[in-house]
Amino acid sequence: MxxxxxxxxxxxxxxxxxxxxxxxxxxxxxxxxxxxxxxxxxxxxxxxxxxxxxxxxxxxxxxxxxxxxxxxxxxxxxxxxxxxxxxxxxxxxxxxxxxxxxxxxxxxxxxxxxxxxxxxxxxxxxxxxxxxxxxxxxxxxxxxxxxxxxxxxxxxxxxxxxxxxxxxxxxxxxxxxxxxxxxxxxxxxxxxxxxxxxxxxxxxxxxxxxxxxxxxxxxGGKSPVVVDSGINLQVASRRIIVGKWGCNNGQACISPDYIITTKDFASKLVDAMKSELDSFYGKNPLQSKDLSRIVNYNHYARLTNLLDEDKVSGKVIHGGERDTSNLRIAPTILLDVPQDSLMMQEEIFGPLLPIIAVDKIEDSFDLINSGTKPLAAYLFTNSQKLKDQFVRNISAGGMVINDTTIHLAVPSLPFGGVGESGMGAxxxxxxxxxxxxKKAVVCRGFLGDASLRYPPYTEGKLSVLKALVGGDSIVDIIRSLF
Structure with a gap:
């Protein structure tokens, strides 16, 4: 009912x-x-x-x-x-x-x-x-x-x-x-x-x-993807794409919100992602039956405003097509979007994916930590040292190494946020x-009722109490009780 x-x-x-x-x-x-x-x-x-x-x-x-x-x-x-x-x-x-x-x-x-x-x-x-x-x-x-x-x-x-x-x-x-x-x-x-x-x-x-x-x-929040060099680029690209556009066309709380990679690796990553996007959704993704539409006009308008902001002008390197009548936006990749742009200040929650290029991959830590704590954080690398640093230095609701979003499907793991991305799991x-x-229950019988806890409080009882707190042996404590 x-x-x-x-x-x-x-x-x-x-x-x-x-x-x-x-x-x-x-x-x-x-x-x-x-x-x-x-x-x-x-x-x-x-x-x-x-x-x-x-x-x-x-x-x-x-x-x-x-x-x-x-x-x-x-x-x-x-x-x-x-x-x-x-x-x-x-x-x-x-x-x-x-x-x-x-x-x-x-x-x-x-x-x-x-x-x-x-x-x-x-x-x-x-x-x-x-x-x-x-x-x-x-x-x-x-x-x-x-x-x-x-x-x-x-x-x-x-x-x-x-x-x-x-x-x-x-x-x-x-x-x-x-x-x-x-x-x-x-x-x-x-x-x-x-x-x-x-x-x-x-x-x-x-x-x-x-x-x-x-x-x-x-x-939710801005869930980052850090991409190191020396990885299987095709597999990484496919996993980022399915986590971004294969999950409700980016309209997911754990969807990758932006990518951070190095300046000398960005072009290789972009080329790989373009190739895989064409393979998945064709040359005209607005016609693809494998992409969800934007939920309503208000969200569509919000996303197009992010895309049309002056600070973002000229940053689109793939996609950007839109169909207002059907509330569709093609998978869109942007490069070097300014940190003070609306796109980098608020959760995107849609098919737009900016890539930020840094000098060295470790610079990504400060960039992520300068914002609010995300619901999810992703890292692609073969370096065990970088994996350890990422887990140790980045606070997020959950993390995945060398994939995206799949932690949601592991029932033995808690799913929840931290800070701005939520509380509880x-x-x-x-x-x-x-x-x-979780109710605490203690059950006692009527034996072993020591006088220690009852007035009058004597020096002897105080000594026993100190022994209890000090962790003396059970034999010594029992002897002192009687």
Whole structure:
């Protein structure tokens, strides 16, 4: 069951109250409920694969291959992993008690946070809506999902299907735009997960602060690619291209935003990338069915403004073609774009890729660190020394050496940002943990009740306390207690 577009603060409050009552009944805490919901989500994705592909094509002209690999298959994988591992994730973890609580046992219990709000993004509207929901459900929460209004076909499909495959008393979809999102943010949630840009991220965080609600923010930033010489240039070019234009035509939070290479290697890299781009998308890429369009006119206009800025004039060395009627921009490479240009000051989030040439490859570190911390950072090199320096000196949400974007597909790794690129992480077990509270539990019997902790506080008791803090042997401490 989905909330209708146009619902107000009163309706949002009623929805939150309804889901909080459902959570209070403890139904969402059981293993059986969690698995049934995950199986329902998996069945939804399997049963309606063609409809999902059609919706993504309607919203973004997304190629079927990208829809299947980067959205549908990833949601299926998340569901299957959670179903397989859920008992293990839910099982309390033993912890080592301290000497001061002897004799005792200790454990960490994962408990659901309560009722969580997931606000999704438009660029991967199926994946980014449901992947956090998988983690929230696995952790035993009730969930409100707010899909992006900029992907209306996918939003409508999610609203139609989730109520059929999941428990509508605990999982709901709210469609709408700014007004509906604002109404939701007025309510008290037990966690908010937002995927989008830093500007809105600040609004989400400010709203959450009113209720001391924890947030998981997946934002973005300018993800750099550092390209060293002496590499397999064809393979590197192909991997950069598929990470940039093969991921939603650059409209991806971990898409390469700019390249840094040396001045004497830049022309070789450009030639290799031109050749591979022609091979992938043909001489007329505006007609290619393997490239997504720009999501809407506002984003199209933003990108063309970046391209038309006076400071960028004459910097295009490949591509630059555009089709306003179909909201398409060809894969575009620019060389030596000024650092003070808009293109280098804000996240591009589109098919434009500037290349910055430096004297030596190590100069790239200062250039990257002069900006905000990116969501992803990429390096192509055969030098182990450079790899070590890159990992040690560059702060980013995630890193890939000699490829781009593939860390997103490794469920054993956390996916998240740092600084301006976000806070918190999810994927795989990290999704379960993102929506769980780790509750510390210590259990004691009634034996071994030493007088040390009770008044009157004598010099002898103080000596024992010092011995405990000093790490004396267990035999000496037990003797002193009795």
């Amino acid at each position: 989905a909330a209708k577009v146009g619902f107000d603060g009163e309706a949002a409050a009623a929805l939150a109250k309804e889901l909080r009552a459902s959570f209070a009944s403890s139904k969402t805490r059981s293993y059986e409920w969690r698995v049934s919901q995950l199986n329902g989500l998996l069945k939804l994705t399997t049963d309606h694969e063609a409809e999902i592909v059609d919706a993504l094509n309607s919203d973004l002209s997304k190629p079927e291959f990208e829809s299947l690999i980067y959205e549908i298959c990833m949601v299926k994988s998340s569901c299957k992993l959670a179903i397989k591992q859920l008992k293990s994730w839910m099982k309390p973890k033993k912890a080592k008690p301290s000497m001061t609580t002897f004799p005792s046992s200790a454990k960490i219990v994962s408990e659901p946070l309560g009722v969580v709000l997931v606000i999704s993004a438009w660029n991967y509207p199926f994946l980014l809506s449901l992947d956090p929901v998988v983690g929230a459900i696995a952790a035993g929460n009730a969930v409100v999902l707010k899909p992006s209004e900029l992907a209306p076909a996918t939003s409508s499909l999610l609203a139609k299907l989730l109520g059929k495959y999941m428990d509508s008393s605990s999982v709901r979809v709210v469609e709408g735009a700014v007004a509906e999102t604002s109404a939701l943010l007025e309510q008290k949630w037990d966690k908010i997960c937002y995927t989008g840009n830093a500007r809105v991220g600040r609004i989400v965080m400010a709203s959450a602060a009113k209720h001391l609600t924890p947030v998981l923010l997946e934002l 999810y994927h795989g077990k990290f999704s379960f943990e993102a929506f769980s509270h």
